[in-house]
Amino acid sequence: MDGEGMLGETSSGTQLENWIEEQDRLKKKLIAYDDFPWKLSSSVELPQGSEMLRYVGGVDMSFAKEDPSVACACLVVLELRSLRVVHHDFSLLHLHVPYVPGFLAFREAPVLLKLLQKMKDDQHPFYPQVLMVDGNGILHPRGFGLACHLGVLAHLPAIGVGKNLHHVDGLNQSEVRRSFQLKESQDEQVITLVGNSGSTWGVGFRPTLNSLKPIYISIGHRISLDSAVKIAKITCKYRVPEPIRQADIRSRAYLQKHQRRLLKELGPQD
DNA sequence: GCGACAG
């Protein structure tokens, strides 16, 4: 009668407090600068032993309309130069954790981490050097979105990519659109997201001339905003960066293909 | 108090 149960808890607020504590604890491990051995550009001579960025990962999840708790998680790895998928893996599961704005990671991170861990355990040659995440990084109420969460727990450089703006620190979509219009005469496709407090949360980015609606890039882990934007630019064939787009397409297709078996096997569970 | 709120 009191609206509890939204989180499956018996005492309202307790779970949220735990989640906030967890985010604040992990946030202390966040690295907000380039912290990787590879290079983005080969314009200059390669110092001996230095490697290039070659394998870019992407993660996303899809859900069944019949039962929103039935989900498909997908991890893809693309070869940067060709933007071809060189690895993909899926996980079908039943989610018990609800989606709560600001706490997406507690719903999606566990299964995505498993997919990454599986590759690592197998010492897979295409294990990603950087991960693009369908969800924000520090562009988040407490500065620690899904991309940060995954990055820190997987010890992997990560980039947050949002298709909608999470309103934080006074930021809002119409404001971003106005900013683009002011610079529209020029070739400007990137708008820095500076909140009322003066801090920079990420950038609004219009990948193609067609896409009026921007995507929102923010730091996940072990990478600077500049590098994150560079990688977003070179992975965009369409509005959504290819690693995330492929994870999205494939997770949805896989879910549909196995829908019949899913509803029967996962449905009666619990 | 009311509205806003990644996926």
Added chain:
DNA sequence: ATCTTGTCGC
């Protein structure tokens, strides 16, 4: 996140 038809344009 998911539903859903057509439609405009290269």
